[in-house]
Amino acid sequence: MSLPNTPYVQYGDTVMFVGKDRRVFLRTIRTGEKLQTHLGQILLDDIIGLPYGTQARTNTGMGMYILPPSLxxxxxxxxxxxxxxxxxxxxxxxxKLGLREGMHVIEAGAGSGALTSVLALMVGESGHVYSYERKSKHLDRAIKNLRMLGLDHRVTFIEKDITEGFEQTDVHALFLDLHNPEAFLGQAREALQGGGFLGVFVPTVNQMVTVLRELYHGAWYLLQAEELIMRPWITIPDRVRPNDEMIGHSGFLIFARAVAREVRVLPEELATINDEDRPLDG
Incomplete structure (x- = not known):
């Protein structure tokens, strides 16, 4: 699979077909194959060389737009x-993780590889992603999805329980998507370089509080906790309004920066220190 880089359909491209009802079909263009839909079928050989943004006709005469898909x-x-x-x-x-070309990033909890694919895309050819997953079934699916996207060479998949720590050190960023991320903050700090970016995903408020408490008393600074709410709108000009359906809650995002929080002042000396000279406290 490859995302298109030219204005015209070529063999090997992954193409998005969209009919009048906006149902989406993704297919990689291969010789002799066809797309079968509720609107009819399209022979994939017949669309080679067609410009993206035009329509292909099914055998029933229905039009479907040919578009390059986004990630x-x-x-x-x-x-x-x-x-x-x-x-x-x-x-x-x-x-928030500051991702850019050349960065080395750790992900704990590969799942099905959705975040892995974004990380791999952002770090580019000169960067690398180390994705940890303890369940082989999940890891196999993530590997297949990254291979389908053509990004698997940018990722090292590691089947391992991270209780004993990560194999890499001095990475630029690290993301935890685990059942109990608060138990692995120490391992995360050992793997990150000073000033490195930490991200955590948790689904519930009580988990967020637990993680924040551990971060607050650990070697972390600039703590942030956020929830993103996205509300889609109906785009028909004569009746623009919010859509009746939306994702009400997906999870909470927590971010922090890795720091060295060694307080070199004895408690009894704090009373004699000016406010501007006191150690940072959170």
Missing amino acids: DDVINELKRETQIIYPKDLGYIAL
Whole structure:
């Protein structure tokens, strides 16, 4: 699978077909294959060389637009063994982790590989992602999804319980998507370089409080906790309004920076220190 880089359909491209009812079909264009839909079928050989943004006709005469898919489109269609982090959160996570070309990033909790694919895309050819997952079934699915996207060479998948720590050190960013992330903050700090970016995903308020408490008393600074709510709207000009359906809650995002919080002042000396000279407290 490869996302298109040219204006015209070529063999090997992954193409998005969209009919009048906006149902989406993703197919990789291969010789002799066809797309079968509720609107009819399209022979994939027949669309080679067609410009993206035009329509192909099914055998019943129905038109379907041929579009290059975005990573968002692909992630929504990924086969999954677990609930993925939603695209509304994925882009924000990439921003908050400061992801860019050349970075080395650890992910704990590969799941089905949705976040892994974003991390791999952002770090580029000169960066690398180390994805940890203790369940082989989940790891196999993540590997297949990354291979389908053509990004698997940027990722090292590691089947391991991270209780004893990570194999890498001095990485730029680290993300925890685990059942009990507060238990692995020490291991995360050992793997991160000074000033490195930490991200954590938790679904419930009580988990968020637990993680924040551990971060507050650990070697972390600039703590942030956020929830992203996205409300889609109906876009028909004569009746623009909020959609009746939306994702009410997906999870909470927690971010922090790795620091060395060694307080070198004895408690009895604090009373004699000016406010501006006191150690940082959170």
